[in-house]
Amino acid sequence: MSFVGLVTSNDPSWDKRWKYNCFIFILSYIFMGAVTGITNDTYISYLNLTVPDVVKGLPMYFSIGTFIVAMVLFTVPKVGYKKIIIGAPIVLILSLLACIYSTNADVIIIANIMVQVGASMFDFMYPLMFTSYVPKDKRVSMFARVMYCNLISQSIVTFLNGKIVVWQFAQYLGITYDKASVLSEHSSELSVSQMAYYLHSYVLVMWIAIVLTAISLAFLFFLKEQFADYNENAEANAKKKKFTLDWHVFNNRYIIMWIIIFGIVRFGALLVTPYFPIYLNNFLHISRGTVSTIITLQTIAMVLGFFTAPYLEKKLGSIVSIAVTIILCAPLMLIMANGLMFGSNIVWVIGAVLFLRSGFANASNPIQQSLPLTFVSKNLVPAYSSFMLLFNSAVGIIAGIYSRYWLLATDAGYGQAYYITAALYTFAMLLLLVIFTKRYNRSLSAEEVKEKETAEVLAQEE
Numbered sequence: 001m002s003f004v005g006l007v008t009s010n011d012p013s014w015d016k017r018w019k020y021n022c023f024i025f026i027l028s029y030i031f032m033g034a035v036t037g038i039t040n041d042t043y044i045s046y047l048n049l050t051v052p053d054v055v056k057g058l059p060m061y062f063s064i065g066t067f068i069v070a071m072v073l074f075t076v077p078k079v080g081y082k083k084i085i086i087g088a089p090i091v092l093i094l095s096l097l098a099c100i101y102s103t104n105a106d107v108i109i110i111a112n113i114m115v116q117v118g119a120s121m122f123d124f125m126y127p128l129m130f131t132s133y134v135p136k137d138k139r140v141s142m143f144a145r146v147m148y149c150n151l152i153s154q155s156i157v158t159f160l161n162g163k164i165v166v167w168q169f170a171q172y173l174g175i176t177y178d179k180a181s182v183l184s185e186h187s188s189e190l191s192v193s194q195m196a197y198y199l200h201s202y203v204l205v206m207w208i209a210i211v212l213t214a215i216s217l218a219f220l221f222f223l224k225e226q227f228a229d230y231n232e233n234a235e236a237n238a239k240k241k242k243f244t245l246d247w248h249v250f251n252n253r254y255i256i257m258w259i260i261i262f263g264i265v266r267f268g269a270l271l272v273t274p275y276f277p278i279y280l281n282n283f284l285h286i287s288r289g290t291v292s293t294i295i296t297l298q299t300i301a302m303v304l305g306f307f308t309a310p311y312l313e314k315k316l317g318s319i320v321s322i323a324v325t326i327i328l329c330a331p332l333m334l335i336m337a338n339g340l341m342f343g344s345n346i347v348w349v350i351g352a353v354l355f356l357r358s359g360f361a362n363a364s365n366p367i368q369q370s371l372p373l374t375f376v377s378k379n380l381v382p383a384y385s386s387f388m389l390l391f392n393s394a395v396g397i398i399a400g401i402y403s404r405y406w407l408l409a410t411d412a413g414y415g416q417a418y419y420i421t422a423a424l425y426t427f428a429m430l431l432l433l434v435i436f437t438k439r440y441n442r443s444l445s446a447e448e449v450k451e452k453e454t455a456e457v458l459a460q461e462e
Contacts, residue, residue, distance in 0.1 A: 014135055014138070015133075017224050018132075018133040018134070019133075020224060021129070021133055021225070022130060022133050022134060022142065022146075024219055024220070024223050025085075025126060025130075025220075025223070026145070026146050026149050027219045028085075028216045028217075029122055029146060029150045030149050030150060030152075030153045031153065032119070032122045032213070032216045033149070033151060033152070033153040033154035033157075034154060034157040035092070035119065035157075035209050035212045036119055036150070036154050037153070037154040037158035037299070038157060038158075038161050038208065038212075039115060040154075040158070041158050041161055041162060041277050042161045042162060042165060042202060042205045042277075042292075043099075043115070043206065043209070044275075044277050045162075045278065045281065046099075046199070046202040046203075047099070047108070047112065049187065049195075049199060049202070051105050051108050051109075053105075053404075054105060054109055054112065056403060056404040057400045057403065058275070059270035059271070059396050059397075059399040059400035059403055060396065060397050060399070060400020060401055060404065061109065061112050061113050061116065062274065063270075063392070063393040063394070063395070063397045064113050064116075064393065064396075065114070065115075065116030065117045065120060065393075066116070066124075066389050066392055066393040066396060067389070067390060067393035067397075069117055069121055069124050070388075070389030071386070071390075072117075073124065073125075073385055073389065074386045076128060080227070081129050081132075081223070081225060082225040084125065085121065085122065085125050085220055088117070088118045088119075088121035088122060088125075089118060089213045089216050089217035089220070090217065091117055091118040091121075092114075092115060092118025092213050093118075093210050093214065093217075094114070095112070095115040096111075096115060096206055096209055096213070097210070098111035099111045099112065099115065099206070100203055100207075118213075124389060127369045127370065127385065128385060130142055130146065130370075139370050140309060140310050140370055143309075144307065144309045144310060144366040147303075147306045147365065148302075148303040148306040148307060151299055151302050151303045151306070155303065156296075157208075157212075158296040158299050159292060159293060159296035160292070161292055162289050162291055162293075163289045163292055164201075164205050164208075165184075165198075165202055165204075166180050166181050166184055166201075166289045167180075168200070168201035169197060169201040172200065173197060181287045181289050181290075183198075184287050184289070185281070185286070188282075254435070254436065254440070257431075258372055258436070259387070259388050259391050260391075261428050261431050261435075262368070262388075263395045264424050264428040265326065265428045265429075266395050266396065266399075267395050267396075267398070267399050267424060268422075268423075268425055269361075270395075270396055270399040270403075271399060271403060271417040271420055271421050275417070276298075278414075279336075279414050283411065283414050283415070284340060284346055286347055286350070290347060293351075294347070294350065294351045294354055295354075298354040298355055299358070301354075301355045302358050302359065302361075302362040302365075305325075305358070305359040305360070305361070305362035305363035305365070306363070306366055309321075309363060309364060309365070309366040310366075312325070312364060312367070313367055317441035317442050318367050318371050318442065319433065319436045319437045319440055319441040320437065321364045321367055322364040322367055322429070322432060323429040323432050323433045324429075325360045325361065325364045326361060326364070326425050326428075326429050327425065328360040329357050329425055330423075331422070332353050332360070333418040333419070333421050333422035333425070334418065334422055336350065336354070336357070337415045337416070337417075337419055372384070372388070403417075407420075
């Protein structure tokens with residue numbers, strides 16, 4: 001058994017080069033997962049300490065980054081996967097350096113946007129690459145595999161990064177880890193000198209992220225790409241330099257409704273998920289090191305959720321699996337909003353709630369990623385993904401404006417966000433069940449749906 005086969009599959013019918021490219025991407029994505037463990041946790045807390053006003057608009061900046069990614073994905077049929085994905089970690093390294101060494105708020109805002117571009121490019125590129133490289137019967141399992149490989153490394157680094165901050169902080173002050181941990185619970189009460197040391201401790205972790213990103217970049221140079229991987233038109237090679245937007249992706253009304261439904265889900269998610277570290281540390285007064293442990297546990301829950309995706313799809317079908325798992329998040333959101341009521345048990349209760357919420361929310365994620373890409377042909381996959389990202393970025397910008405200028409205008413908004421998200425999740429999933437269950441619960445392709453529609457019309461005529 002080869003190492004490539006161990007990571008991917010030993011199926012001899014699977015094209016060796018395709019399998020090799022999946023293997024290389026997974027290796028790179030493992031290290032990028034470690035980077036994400038920092039950018040989703042310590043990095044956010046660092047920005048909250050240095051530019052708190054910027055943090056209130058995180059969904060907006062995330063979404064501007066998503067918009068940029070979407071525009072880049074439009075160029076896939078022209079330039080391919082490899083050149084684009086190699087640029088992502090380079091952008092990420094330069095952006096992290098800017099966040100570390102710049103004191104200008106505008107520069108940090110731009111750098112923060114580009115951090116999202118560099119980190120999220122991997123998340124949006126692998127569905128395109130794996131749709132091209134992975135046989136259809138292995139797609140859900142491989143989508144799950146690339147996700148949990150990424151999240152295993154993410155969970156390890158998430159567990160450690162907050163503790164590294166506290167450990168380094170203790171070293172600077174010459175005190176024990178436990179005393180430094182207590183100080184981190186109320187960072188707003190630190191003296192000027194203590195805050196300076198506290199920030200320097202965060203910078204150490206940021207440098208770890210830069211090193212991990214460089215390792216991720218190194219693997220990408222070994223990808224073996226051919227033009228046919230990202231464009232199936234035999235005639236397209238002659239027109240390679242000509243690129244136009246293809247609006248045929250919207251000929252199917254189900255595609256439009258899919259984008260709208262998951263735009264609602266994204267809006268709700270953006271009101272809470274970027275703020276988990278801040279909410280736990282600043283408002284529930286859980287220490288920085290313990291926050292990292294809780295975030296780690298929810299990441300592990302994501303991994304476990306991904307493992308269940310193929311089983312859920314087989315037993316419940318694609319649409320029912322997605323709807324049930326996301327609806328189950330709603331009551332957990334309500335508990336999060338009232339976390340302070342648990343007193344001394346808050347760490348255990350909130351930790352368990354976030355663990356369950358993360359597991360449910362991500363159990364159907366591989367299905368969400370792979371199913372809509374079967375609605376269209378290979379040529380239209382990049383365009384469809386890009387249009388979906390453009391819509392999501394618009395939703396995120398609205399969520400960011402709403403968060404910064406209305407919802408988070410007062411501290412109470414951090415708790416109110418969970419009520420709003422619970423309602424949006426429930427509404428969106430009911431729409432999904434009503435509209436999609438009949439035709440797509442068993443992952444029918446666009447061609448199969450068209451054949452079914454034709455058969456129904458002929459039956460009615462008879």
